[in-house]
Amino acid sequence: MNAADGMSGAAIRVEGLRKSYGGRAAVRGLDLAVAPGRICGLIGPDGAGKTTTMRIVCGLLRPDAGVARVLGRDSAREPRAVRERLGYMPQRFSLYPDLTVAENLRFFADLFGVPASERVRREAELMEFSRLGPFRQRRAGQLSGGMKQKLALSCTLIHTPEVLVLDEPTTGVDPVSRREFWRILRELAGRGLALLVSTPYMDEAGLCDEVVLMHEGRAIARGTPDEVAATFPRRLLEVRGAGLPAALTILTTSPLPGVKVHRYGDRLHVVHDDAAQADEVARLLANAGVELHPVAPGIEDAFVELMAAPAGGEATP
Amino acid sequence: MSGEAAVFARGLTRRFGDFTAVESLDLEVAGGEIFGFLGANGAGKTTAIRMLCGLLPPSGGEARVAGCRVGRDTGALKRRIGYMSQRFSLYEDLTVLENLEFFGGVYGLGRAELAARADELLPRLGLDAERGRLTGSLPLGYKQRLSLGCALAHRPRVLFLDEPTGGVDPVARRGFWDLIYEQAADGVTVFVTTHYMDEAEYCGRVSIMVQGRVVALDTPSGLKARTGGVDMQDVFLRLVDA
Numbered sequence: 001m002n003a004a005d006g007m008s009g010a011a012i013r014v015e016g017l018r019k020s021y022g023g024r025a026a027v028r029g030l031d032l033a034v035a036p037g038r039i040c041g042l043i044g045p046d047g048a049g050k051t052t053t054m055r056i057v058c059g060l061l062r063p064d065a066g067v068a069r070v071l072g073r074d075s076a077r078e079p080r081a082v083r084e085r086l087g088y089m090p091q092r093f094s095l096y097p098d099l100t101v102a103e104n105l106r107f108f109a110d111l112f113g114v115p116a117s118e119r120v121r122r123e124a125e126l127m128e129f130s131r132l133g134p135f136r137q138r139r140a141g142q143l144s145g146g147m148k149q150k151l152a153l154s155c156t157l158i159h160t161p162e163v164l165v166l167d168e169p170t171t172g173v174d175p176v177s178r179r180e181f182w183r184i185l186r187e188l189a190g191r192g193l194a195l196l197v198s199t200p201y202m203d204e205a206g207l208c209d210e211v212v213l214m215h216e217g218r219a220i221a222r223g224t225p226d227e228v229a230a231t232f233p234r235r236l237l238e239v240r241g242a243g244l245p246a247a248l249t250i251l252t253t254s255p256l257p258g259v260k261v262h263r264y265g266d267r268l269h270v271v272h273d274d275a276a277q278a279d280e281v282a283r284l285l286a287n288a289g290v291e292l293h294p295v296a297p298g299i300e301d302a303f304v305e306l307m308a309a310p311a312g313g314e315a316t317p
Numbered sequence: 318m319s320g321e322a323a324v325f326a327r328g329l330t331r332r333f334g335d336f337t338a339v340e341s342l343d344l345e346v347a348g349g350e351i352f353g354f355l356g357a358n359g360a361g362k363t364t365a366i367r368m369l370c371g372l373l374p375p376s377g378g379e380a381r382v383a384g385c386r387v388g389r390d391t392g393a394l395k396r397r398i399g400y401m402s403q404r405f406s407l408y409e410d411l412t413v414l415e416n417l418e419f420f421g422g423v424y425g426l427g428r429a430e431l432a433a434r435a436d437e438l439l440p441r442l443g444l445d446a447e448r449g450r451l452t453g454s455l456p457l458g459y460k461q462r463l464s465l466g467c468a469l470a471h472r473p474r475v476l477f478l479d480e481p482t483g484g485v486d487p488v489a490r491r492g493f494w495d496l497i498y499e500q501a502a503d504g505v506t507v508f509v510t511t512h513y514m515d516e517a518e519y520c521g522r523v524s525i526m527v528q529g530r531v532v533a534l535d536t537p538s539g540l541k542a543r544t545g546g547v548d549m550q551d552v553f554l555r556l557v558d559a
């Protein structure tokens with residue numbers, strides 16, 4: 001790692017972060033660094049502490065211990081200075097329902113002091129991703145759920161800060177727009193922005209440079225998407241074919257000790273530990289009309305497995 | 318009534334001013350089927366569901382749901398269907414049990430019936446231990462299961478779920494789909510929207526809507542065969558991005 005990529009050159013840097021609400025610990029000792037030009041994905045189940053972490057980074061919430069710095073400034077001590085250089089999209093972004101799509105964008109552009117020429121260029125790009133172009137004159141309150149989400153994203157991206165913090169930006173967004181949206185994020189990273197993004201979509205986690213998997217306030221795995229996937233400690237068989245429902249019934253009605261089955265869309269993943277178990281699975285499914293192949297784990301496999309395991313230390317690749 | 322579709326729509330249309338949000342929707346969903354109602358943002362899914370639930374008057378066409386004529390047999394329709402909206406609204410300052418009782422009460426369930434139904438539903442939803450907890454303090458995944466419970470309290474025959482798993486992590490989504498399968502196994506018809514394409518694979522049949530119209534309707538494998546898509550994500554991108 002060179003200096004710019006290292007902790008010292010990080011645009012976002014979190015150390016020993018802790019935060020409790022009442023008696024409940026939301027974040028229990030978190031470290032994190034995002035260098036300029038990088039996208040860091042925060043994943044984890046609900047209540048893992050992702051939103052709390054993001055709010056602390058943005059200077060909206062004070063940590064009980066530890067520090068979050070954005071571009072070298074302490075978010076708790078200098079929240080205004082931090083917010084001037086950072087864009088944040090909360091999980092519940094408030095649009096002005098009585099303003100039209102165009103008026104909302106204009107409002108946020110003015111708020112962020114975006115020059116007119118820049119605004120026009122940016123707006124065109126955002127309309128392309130969001131496909132909201134034909135609806136510029138519609139009031140935000142009359143948009144569909146996903147359209148509102150995309151307008152909120154567009155309002156956040158209308159200016160180009162140095163750091164972007166996006167809390168589950170693509171909830172409710174359809175697959176076409178999600179793909180376009182990630183193209184924009186990658187382009188922003190290419191311009192040197194540091195991005196911290198939380199997502200419940202594992203395919204999006206796979207598009208990040210680094211992924212931090214949080215559980216109960218801690219990072220339980222981190223690294224590139226491949227490295228996080230590789231923390232999966234067991235073996236996988238993928239089951240596909242027309243007989244999938246039958247195969248699932250067989251595997252769930254006569255469960256094998258230590259073997260777990262998860263649905264993955266049009267296939268099953270059978271989690272096991274050794275060749276004897278794999279043979280046993282193959283024997284059970286011999287007449288089910290399915291094909292079995294050993295496969296490498298993905299992030300979702302690691303996620304599901306780590307969630308099932310008792311929360312302990314951090315898994316490192 | 319045997320052979321009658323659980324959800325039937327013909328020419329169902331909704332306009333807002335001169336904008337057509339749903340354009341002549343034709344659908345037939347069989348009893349006990351899990352039907353995936355997919356589409357691009359703004360395609361008209363929520364608008365169509367609100368019409369089918371009798372919450373929004375159509376501009377044209379007709380629909381029958383659970384044997385009721387939509388727009389005519391409104392009271393009976395409400396009792397026979399369950400609806401979980403995209404932005405589900407639970408009472409945050411009521412406990413889990415109180416929410417369930419409240420929604421069941423709206424549908425005219427009596428006290429004893431409500432108590433029995435709660436005892437049956439809460440364990441199935443994995444919420445038995447939380448029955449006394451304030452809803453506002455629950456994680457999203459729990460709230461989602463509770464909203465499903467509220468939509469199920471009065472034993473509806475047809476269940477409309479508008480993005481029930483939005484924002485939910487992969488583990489919680491699997492748990493939620495187990496509940497959907499249980500309902501379908503009990504004979505409940507499930508009409509569900511989602512933007513997670515792995516979930517599209519869990520539906521018996523799927524329709525894909527773009528700009529107010531259904532552009533494809535088939536089983537997931539049928540759609541893959543027809544479009545050459547490797548999975549439903551690919552199918553969706555091919556059909557919607559065309």
Ligand SMILES: Nc1ncnc2c1ncn2[C@@H]1O[C@H](COP(=O)(O)OP(=O)(O)OP(=O)(O)O)[C@@H](O)[C@H]1O
Nearest residue numbers: 142143144145146333338358359360361362363364
């Ligand atoms: N009251 C209204 N006035 C004007 N237009 C409306 C109104 N309600 C909905 N629309 C428009 O109808 C279209 C369909 O909206 P709908 O909410 O049905 O979409 P959807 O398919 O559910 O989308 P999403 O996936 O984003 O939830 C959108 O263009 C929306 O802006």
Ligand SMILES: [Mg+2]
Nearest residue numbers: 145362363403
């Ligand atoms: Mg909708």
